[in-house]
Amino acid sequence: MPGSHKLCMIPGPVEFDEAVLAAMAAPATSHVSPNFIETFGSTIELCRKVFLAPNGQPFIIAGSGTLTWDITAANLVEPGENVLVVNTGVFGDWFGECLGVYGANVTHVRAPFGARPSLEEIEKALTAKKYKLITVTHVDTSTSVFVDIKSIAKMVKEKSPDTLIALDGVCSVGAEEIRQEEWGLDVVMTASQKALGTPPGLAIMVVSQRALEVAANRKAEPRTYFGSFKKWLPIMKQYEARKPSYFATPSVQLILALHTSLKQLVDQGMETRFAKHREASKKVKDALEKWGLKLVPHSRDIAANTLSAVYYPDGIKGPELLQKIGAAGVVVAGGLHPEHAAKYFRIGHMNVSAVNEAENGHLDKTLHAIESALKVKRHPSPSL
Structure with missing residues (x-):
């Protein structure tokens, strides 16, 4: 009651806006109906404005934020490649565990509970060997510690420009300042149920063109089926072009709700x-x-x-x-x-x-x- x-x-x-909840109550709607195709295409475009990534490629897929770890790890890291994890809590631990599942050699830069690694510590670890990817949890929900991704990204660009930069922004996108394209972030990941103000169930990420090229030029096929960029990229492009497409059924009502919320964010x-x-x-x-x-x-x-x-x-x-x-x-x-x-x-x-x-x-x-x-x-x- x-x-x-x-x-x-x-x-x-989090608590949701009434208009967002009303969108969730939409009646049964085909995922290839003209009205949904228009809404999904618009939602993809709105993601670029929220992430401040005008040239990035959004992905909106049924799943929790944890799925974005899988997608990042499976598509951008090949077995035996090195990944550096900037760790400020449980979610750094778990992201590292996920990367290991896909064959990455994971190195953590850790800090005591309630602290964060210094920029100097991260730089020292980064320059010790060649890293394919560095991951940063922007806000670790287990500690509420915030990491200065702008400074880290600037340092990575200077010291190891070929290293891809992935930001776990599950507890930050839509609230903490993130300028994906300006700061040179290759992947920014989030979920629907936090600052984006939509009920749980959508894994949302924006990927740079550089990262998409890296994924497209892998030596081996990614060890995922559902999470493959090759499967989802054509779907996202088709919907954005306002054309029906199908690989796996999208969460129709959640996308309608997300569209409502993202419009509110952009208007605000x-x-x-x-x-x-x-x-x-x-x-x-x-x-x-x-x-x-x-x-x-x-x-x-x-x-x-x-x-x-x-x-x-x-x-x-x-x-x-x-x-x-x-x-x-x-x-x-x-x-x-x-x-x-x-x-x-x-x-x-x-x-x-x-x-x-x-x-x-x-x-x-x-x-x-x-x-x-x-x-x-x-x-x-x-x-x-």
């Missing part, structure tokens, strides 16, 4: 969108720190604008705090990093919760729920 809905303030899925303007998420992040983090809570990122300048990860205060049991926040009508997320999960919780602030705060009050309601939950009687620390 609508009245029982709790405000979803986890780091995705990406610069405004970036600024709104910075403002929302500051509001949440200022309040948390005012209450004496400690953020997981070691400093605010490496903390994401799309979510906040914060340690539980001493004397408060995490499950009890989350339960009390939920009782106030707000759902936030527990920790995700396996070594530290019981120590912290996470608050998402993306999409309408960030950009339409004045109208919907999502941030105020969330902060009020957290503040009220923090006022419960704290458990005394055990004596030594």
Whole structure:
């Protein structure tokens, strides 16, 4: 029932705009009907505007954001080639694992929990040997650590220009500043359910022409069928040309919803969108720190604008705090990093919760729920 809905303030899925949800309710529609062909073609074009990649090739495929790892690894890396993973949490671990499945020799540049590798550390690793690909998690949802992809990309272009640059932007695209073409990013990956403001189910990525050429000139066929650029590129091109095509059935209603959301993003303007998420992040983090809570990122300048990860205060049991926040009508997320999960919780602030705060009050309601939950009687620390 609508009245029982709790405000979803986890780091995705996020709260959705009513027009996006209305698009999801479209009746059964053929994936080769003229109206859907037009919408799908327009959605592909809108992706270029959101990613700021006017010459990039968008791919919109049924699946979660994790599928974009598979597609990147399978198409751009051949067995035995070296890949450098800039790792700031669980999602760096998992992306590295995925690359290994496709035969890559993976090297991780890691940092302590809540920190990020320095540019100097990344440069040292990059120049130690030849790398086919470097992957960067823009915002690792397990730590809320933000990585300066602009500076990394500039360094890679100077020190190892043949190395392809892939950005995992699942928790950043549509919220954090990304200028794919200007910064020279070869692949930017995301999913529908975070800052793009659409229910889960779409893997979305934009690929540079350079990366497509690398994939087309592989020595061996990619070890994937569903995720092959060769299978999907003609489909995307046909739909963009407003012609029907078929390889695997697209998620019709999700694409209708994505089109609605992307139009809203573009109409709002990406610069405004970036600024709104910075403002929302500051509001949440200022309040948390005012209450004496400690953020997981070691400093605010490496903390994401799309979510906040914060340690539980001493004397408060995490499950009890989350339960009390939920009782106030707000759902936030527990920790995700396996070594530290019981120590912290996470608050998402993306999409309408960030950009339409004045109208919907999502941030105020969330902060009020957290503040009220923090006022419960704290458990005394055990004596030594």
